[in-house]
Amino acid sequence: MSAQHIDQSEQTLELLFQYMYRKRPDIGSISFDMLRSVADAADVYQMDAFGERFRAHPMDLSDVVDEAALRTIGTDVETALQALGRRHSSPGSILYREKWIHIMRDANDPPVIMHKGGLQSCNLWYTYYRSVTNDLRNFGPGEVQEGRSVFGRYRSSLKNCTHCKIRADNWARAFEAAPGRMPTFGSVVSETVP
Incomplete structure (x- = not known):
């Protein structure tokens, strides 16, 4: 050598x-x-x-x-x-990054909590959702813990709507759990090697 x-x-x-x-x-x-x-x-x-x-x-x-x-x-x-x-x-x-995009797409589509009168969402939800997604747009798995502050920052915009607050809490939990669904880089690479 x-x-x-x-x-x-x-x-x-x-x-x-x-x-x-x-x-x-x-x-x-x-x-x-x-x-x-x-x-x-x-x-x-x-x-x-x-x-x-x-x-x-x-x-x-x-x-x-x-x-x-x-x-x-x-x-x-x-x-x-x-x-x-x-x-x-x-x-x-590139495939590894795609896995994260799919996981986050799922996490950032919280299930609807029906409101009285059969409404899927009220106007408060749309404002909250837009604000939170704008702040979370570039978060990676290592930054997910900081996401809790983003969800909390806009929570007051939901005012007294318990349906939207439940949906927001479900969304925050799904977001925080997302890194646990992420496979290792090595496992993704081994899937791409013939």
Whole structure:
């Protein structure tokens, strides 16, 4: 193996070594740029090639890739592809984002709670729905917890309509549960590989 010039930061290499020796850091607290740096370093140093030597300490970066993919969902495709870089962009990443779009489409279509007189919704609902969906438009799975504040921010616009408040609560629960329905990036990619 030829000598490599080390371009990675100390923090990047420290995280890479933690993965090599199964000292899994909390990836939720690591920035996207740092996750990408760790994945790039694994590519640069051909960590896969060490499989035989490190059989006792196999390196599995799948959780890093899954976390990185989750963090790109709330952005537009061009920004996500730039953030992931060409090496980590693939048809799988596009399909992964599509899964999230379908999950959110379902979550953001709360079932109707019939009002007195057979009305499906009152005027209060339309104002509330429009305001909430506008704020939630670019949320990704990692930002779902912030969604609770969005639902709460507009709740007063429902005034005393208990039917709309029940529907809003159902919607908030479905929105918060959406990340749990998201498959891992690895599982989506494996579905696309023939």
